[in-house]
Amino acid sequence: MSEFLSDDAFEKFRDLIYNESGIHFSSSNRTILESRLKERLRSSGLPDALTYYSTISADSDELKILLDSVTTNLTRFFRNTAHFETFEYFVIPHLIKAKRNRGENKLRIWSAGCSTGEEPYTIAMVANELLPAGMQLEVIASDISLKSLMVGKQGFYGENRIGGVPEHYLKRYFSRTGNGYRINDDIKSLVRFDYHNFKHDSGLRGMDVVFCRNVLIYFDEAAQKAAIGRFWDAMAPQAFLFIGHSESLFGMQTRFEFLKTDWACIYQKNTAGSSA
Numbered sequence: 001m002s003e004f005l006s007d008d009a010f011e012k013f014r015d016l017i018y019n020e021s022g023i024h025f026s027s028s029n030r031t032i033l034e035s036r037l038k039e040r041l042r043s044s045g046l047p048d049a050l051t052y053y054s055t056i057s058a059d060s061d062e063l064k065i066l067l068d069s070v071t072t073n074l075t076r077f078f079r080n081t082a083h084f085e086t087f088e089y090f091v092i093p094h095l096i097k098a099k100r101n102r103g104e105n106k107l108r109i110w111s112a113g114c115s116t117g118e119e120p121y122t123i124a125m126v127a128n129e130l131l132p133a134g135m136q137l138e139v140i141a142s143d144i145s146l147k148s149l150m151v152g153k154q155g156f157y158g159e160n161r162i163g164g165v166p167e168h169y170l171k172r173y174f175s176r177t178g179n180g181y182r183i184n185d186d187i188k189s190l191v192r193f194d195y196h197n198f199k200h201d202s203g204l205r206g207m208d209v210v211f212c213r214n215v216l217i218y219f220d221e222a223a224q225k226a227a228i229g230r231f232w233d234a235m236a237p238q239a240f241l242f243i244g245h246s247e248s249l250f251g252m253q254t255r256f257e258f259l260k261t262d263w264a265c266i267y268q269k270n271t272a273g274s275s276a
């Protein structure tokens with residue numbers, strides 16, 4: 001037990017954060033939670049953890065700030081090359097063909113847990129390269145971290161964050177500004193950033209692709225299962241799901257079909273079933 005946070009207080013915060021976001025703190029990462037709480041106490045000028053607990057129980061804005069502060073927002077452009085190869089060589093061509101056959105002209109992709117925007121902008125750039133005339137693209141980028149969403153909306157990235165962007169994309173979709181790069185408006189206008197917490201239904205429907213990568217690792221199995229069920233609801237029949245390469249639906253008894261492509265393994269919504 002630490003002086004700052006009793007075992008009882010740790011459990012209260014742990015349960016609240018879990019119930020509100022699905023993010024699970026085990027006793028082995030308790031020190032991370034303690035350090036984030038100390039930061040919040042310093043900023044809010046409150047005397048101790050239990051007073052802070054009463055505050056967040058009554059103040060939903062401060063609760064959002066706490067949830068933001070316990071998220072891990074690590075990301076980068078073109079993260080996991082094999083995923084973007086699968087997207088470029090398999091998913092997008094497949095969807096374009098299927099849309100054409102059905103006389104549809106819009107592709108809708110959800111970057112769920114988009115952090116600071118590198119993932120949805122990568123999706124938009126790669127898809128934009130392949131879109132035939134007349135086919136529209138909308139990328140919905142959502143996260144629980146308001147700070148990260150603001151960075152994404154600005155679309156400005158320092159030089160040290162641009163490393164994974166292939167030269168061709170850098171030239172075509174970014175403008176050099178000061179000590180970094182700005183995403184050009186043609187790509188920016190394809191991406192819509194929105195606050196959304198996986199604990200709730202997104203209200204999205206008919207998504208052709210969902211990317212939810214490197215998010216589920218912070219959840220326990222029950223929260224993972226609930227989030228996966230919500231993705232199922234948001235997806236169109238036969239839509240594709242990308243999860244992080246260290247994440248798996250194995251043993252979760254979902255109706256998603258495991259798809260092994262030449263580049264990476266992804267999942268597809270198998271509409272033979274009616275729920276995830």
Ligand SMILES: C[S@@+](CC[C@H](N)C(=O)[O-])C[C@H]1O[C@@H](n2cnc3c(N)ncnc32)[C@H](O)[C@@H]1O
Pocket residue numbers: 020021022023071072073074075076079112113114115116119142143144145148196197198199212213214215218
């Ligand atoms: C490690 S980042 C992954 C970013 C990106 N998907 C990637 O793979 O590079 C995880 C993101 O998930 C978000 N997140 C965590 N819990 C969430 C929840 N309950 N609802 C929505 N987003 C959540 C975090 O705020 C964080 O930005």
